[in-house]
Amino acid sequence: MTRSISSLLRLMMFSLILGVLLVRPAYAGVAEAAEQDSAASHDEGSRVDESMDDEAVEDIDASMQDKDKLKKPVKKDKKSKGSQKATKIAPNIDLKEVAPTPVIIEDDNLVDEAAAEPKTSSEPTDLVSPSTEELPEKAVNESITLFNTEVLPNTSTRLAWSSGIQIAGLAQPTPVLVVNGAHPGPTLCLTASIHGDELNGIEIIRRTVYDLDPKELSGTVIGIPIVNLQGFQQGSRYLPDRRDLNRHFPGTPTGSLADRVAYSLFQQVIVNCDMLVDIHTGSFRRNNLPQLRADMHIEDVASLTRGFDGIAVVHSVGNPGMLRSAAVDAGIVAVTLEVGESLRIQEDEIKAGVKSLNSLMEKQKMISRLFVWGQPETIYYNSYWLRAEHGGILFSEVELGDSVKKGDILGTVSDPITNTEYPIVANTAGRIIGMAVDQVVMAGFAAYHLGTEAEIPPEKEKALINSKKSANLMLSD
């Protein structure tokens, strides 16, 4: 079982690389459509902040369909006698081991073959957790049950989520890493690659979760490194039905494919979380400074942002259908963590993301490390996009993270035919929190995401609570 999973993962990586190479040309076409969408939101003075990361692009280049003809191994679920009863996981299973499951819920007779293997030492018997006895001075955590599997305290394990809507024999479960600490505490969920072409978050979750020691952890960490596995395999932002999954939360069991996938993830995993960090990157060849997107009108959310070490926090109400918005509506304290650019693995951004999550866990008293805090104060931003007024080739003069003054030239758009140069000028002082990489652009292209420092986190402006319209107006100020 373990071996077949690891060979599957290797194949996934290979198909990803192939997918990336083949998909790249398709993005030129998509970007324009995305731009139209963001231009519309800019005019409304709303959703500006999220527009570059969560566009709802309806049409996608037809060439996307030609890529990645790799055959994926299809594993038949082996039938074995088993029950639907929650399976207990032995303490201290390593994340590299796959826990018994996934259980196919519809069929009483189907249990993953791993359940039958004695190697996993996971017989559903009464197991004594030895490590909890070693720590008498602290309270003992409880088990957590996910996918009909009970994960005991002081245990780390790997489960699998399947939305259950694939053709039965082709179901491809998504790995879910669970570290259930020895001590009680909150449940922190980490999700990445909801947009399948966003890779930094996958690595951020790997480093963060594998660095945890269940003995030392208070609470539970649930990491889903690759939510949109099919998009990931194809190097695509979207689901196979070309929909943006991050527009369909919390989902419905009777809607579109995206609605159903969203519903399954939300009901099976997300509802178990107290806190959620959904990790994204800039889209369509735009790079984001590591930053949180958070609805600062919600006090718990604003309070959570203060747990991140010195990271830029951009106030954003969020769009309907986003995982962050749906989670907040369900009472889960949720933020989006933006790091870098899609289709790339960026070491510095990944390190910043890992550091952020560690600082959060430390602040939440989930871990205790000698964490060196960088900046004592979180910096809050409102933000808006500066757009190219002319088509041509964009050459930037600023870098991500730069502070700029009003009147500074951020870059120029150069018309390759007429040899005319059009500067893009900052119309206010601020910081470059997101920007396009040099490329061919059309008029209206959102080139620079400028963050303007907010005096105070606006969460105390109670008058604006529950009024998304007002919040957006405030953003455009």
Ligand SMILES: [Zn+2]
């Ligand atoms: Zn994204």
